[in-house]
Amino acid sequence: MKGSFLFAIWPYLAVGCLVLGTGARYLLSLRSAAPANEASEAWAAFGRGRLWQAGLLLLLAEHFAGLIFPSSILRWNASATRLYLLESIAFAAGLLAIAGWCMLAWRQLKDESGSWLTQLADSAFLALLLVGLLSGALLAVFYRWGSSWGVMTLTPYVRSLFNGQPTVTSAVQMPFLIRLHVVSAFAALAVIPATRLSAILVAGLNYCFNVMGRPLSFAKRGAEAWLSKHNPAAWLWPEED
Amino acid sequence: MKQVILATASADCANVARAGVEKRSLTRLGIVTVLLILLPFAQPSRADDGDGDAAVKFSPEAAATFNKRCTACHTYGKGIKVGPDLKGVNERRRQEWLLKFIHASSKVIGSGDPTATALFAQFKQQRMPDWIDLSDQQIKDILEYIKIGGPDIRPADERNAQLATAEEIDSGRKLFYGEVPFKYGAQACATCHSTQGSGIRSGSLGPDLTGVYLRYQDMALTAFLRHPCFSWQTNASGDHYLTAKEAFAVKAFLRKASQHPESAGARNTIIQERNPEIKKTELSGQAPAGGQR
Numbered sequence: 383m384k385g386s387f388l389f390a391i392w393p394y395l396a397v398g399c400l401v402l403g404t405g406a407r408y409l410l411s412l413r414s415a416a417p418a419n420e421a422s423e424a425w426a427a428f429g430r431g432r433l434w435q436a437g438l439l440l441l442l443a444e445h446f447a448g449l450i451f452p453s454s455i456l457r458w459n460a461s462a463t464r465l466y467l468l469e470s471i472a473f474a475a476g477l478l479a480i481a482g483w484c485m486l487a488w489r490q491l492k493d494e495s496g497s498w499l500t501q502l503a504d505s506a507f508l509a510l511l512l513v514g515l516l517s518g519a520l521l522a523v524f525y526r527w528g529s530s531w532g533v534m535t536l537t538p539y540v541r542s543l544f545n546g547q548p549t550v551t552s553a554v555q556m557p558f559l560i561r562l563h564v565v566s567a568f569a570a571l572a573v574i575p576a577t578r579l580s581a582i583l584v585a586g587l588n589y590c591f592n593v594m595g596r597p598l599s600f601a602k603r604g605a606e607a608w609l610s611k612h613n614p615a616a617w618l619w620p621e622e623d
Numbered sequence: 624m625k626q627v628i629l630a631t632a633s634a635d636c637a638n639v640a641r642a643g644v645e646k647r648s649l650t651r652l653g654i655v656t657v658l659l660i661l662l663p664f665a666q667p668s669r670a671d672d673g674d675g676d677a678a679v680k681f682s683p684e685a686a687a688t689f690n691k692r693c694t695a696c697h698t699y700g701k702g703i704k705v706g707p708d709l710k711g712v713n714e715r716r717r718q719e720w721l722l723k724f725i726h727a728s729s730k731v732i733g734s735g736d737p738t739a740t741a742l743f744a745q746f747k748q749q750r751m752p753d754w755i756d757l758s759d760q761q762i763k764d765i766l767e768y769i770k771i772g773g774p775d776i777r778p779a780d781e782r783n784a785q786l787a788t789a790e791e792i793d794s795g796r797k798l799f800y801g802e803v804p805f806k807y808g809a810q811a812c813a814t815c816h817s818t819q820g821s822g823i824r825s826g827s828l829g830p831d832l833t834g835v836y837l838r839y840q841d842m843a844l845t846a847f848l849r850h851p852c853f854s855w856q857t858n859a860s861g862d863h864y865l866t867a868k869e870a871f872a873v874k875a876f877l878r879k880a881s882q883h884p885e886s887a888g889a890r891n892t893i894i895q896e897r898n899p900e901i902k903k904t905e906l907s908g909q910a911p912a913g914g915q916r
Binding site for chain 2: 456459460462524525526527528530531534557
C-alpha cells in the first residue's frame, strides 16, 4: 500500500502540484507589475554558479538520455571502458552538483529577501534537492552501474507513469537509497510552485503564450483590415447604407 | 640580406608546415581514438545462438499442436491408448498416406484403403477426427517432431550442469560478464550481480551469485533462467529471453563459480542452512573439539 502510494500516486500528485501551482502563480503574476524582476531574482538565487549549472545540466542530460534512449545506453555500456567513462562523468557531475548546491545554500542563508513562507519553501526545496543529490551519489557508490540497471528497472517505471499505467513492481523492490532518490525527486517538483524558482517557470509560460499569441494577433489584425476594406454588412444589407 | 630573409621565410614555412602536420596528426589521432571507442559499439559480436548443428531443431508450434491434438488418443513410446503408439509412425507409413489420413481419415477409410480399413477394425471402429484445418506443412512439422523424438526431446538447458565442458563454462562466463551479448538482447548478469572474485566490473544492485547453484540446484536454476529478471528487456520477451544453450552455459558457469576456492565461506553457509546439524568446524575441514567425529 505504502509502495503503491509512493510510486503510483505520489508522482502524479507531485506533477499535479507543479502544474496547478505554476498555473496559479502565472495567473497571480498577471496582476503583478514586475514579473521579469522576480524571474531575474529567482535566477540569481537558484541558477547562478558555473559548478551548479554544469553539474545539474550533466545530471539532467544523463537522466533524460536513460529515459529516452535506454537501448543506446545499454549498447554503450556493453564495453567496460565506455561504462566506466559514463559512470565517471555521471559521478563527477553529481559531485559538482553537490558542491554547487553548497554554494547555493550558502547564498540562500545570507539572503533575507522574501516572505518567511517563500524562504521556508526555498529551504524545503533545497533540502529535497540535497536528499536527491546525496542519495544519487551514494547509490552510485553502493549499487554500481546505475546507468545500466537504471534503464532496465527505473526507465520502464517512469515510462509507465507517462503511459498512465504505473508499473511499480521493479521500483518498490529497489533498495532504500534508490527509492529515496525517486521519491525526493518528485517531492522537489511538488514544492517548486511555492518557491522563488516558480518565477522562472512563470516567465517561461509568459514567453510561450506571447510566442503562441503572435500568429493570433497577426491574424486578428489582418481580419480587421480586411473587414474594414470589404464590409460584409454593406454587401448583405445594401439598402441600409 | 636577401639570404637572411629567405632563410627566415623558409624557417617560418617549415614551422607552419610542422604545425600543420602536428595539427593533422592530432586530428587523425582523435578520429582513430573515437573510432576505436565506437567500433565495438556499432558492431557487437553475437553469441552462439544455440541453434547450431548440435542442437535439435523442431517447430515449437508443432510440439504445441501435438500436445493439444494428438496426446488425448496417442502415446509416444508408451503403447496403445485409444489409437496406435506414434513412435516410429514415420517408418511404418509413407508421408503422403499420413497426410491424407490425418486430413480426412473417414474419406481414406471409405475409399477402402487396406491399411486404413485394418486400423479402423483394430481400434474398435474408432475413427480419428478429420483435422482439415491443419495445413500440409503443419502436419509435416508434427511428423518431423515425432521423427526426432517428439515428447522425449529434452531442451538443451535441462542438461545437468555437471556435464558441461570447459568451453561451455567459459561461454557462460563471457555471457555473464557481457563479453559476449545474449542473442535476444538480454542484459549481462554482471549488470546487477557479481560472483566471488569478479572485481569491479560486476554490479552490486543484486545479490552475489556465487552460491546460487548450491542454493537452488540444477532444476530450479534451469526454470529461473527461462524467465527475464525484469518485465522489460531490450528486444527480449518471455518467449525469447535466453537461448537454451545460453541458459545452460550460464548455469554451468554459476556451478563452476560455486566451486571457486574463495567461495568456500558462502558454500559452507548454504550447506549449514540446509543441514543445521553440521557444525562449522566440520565444514572447514577441522576436527571438532575432542578429536572424535
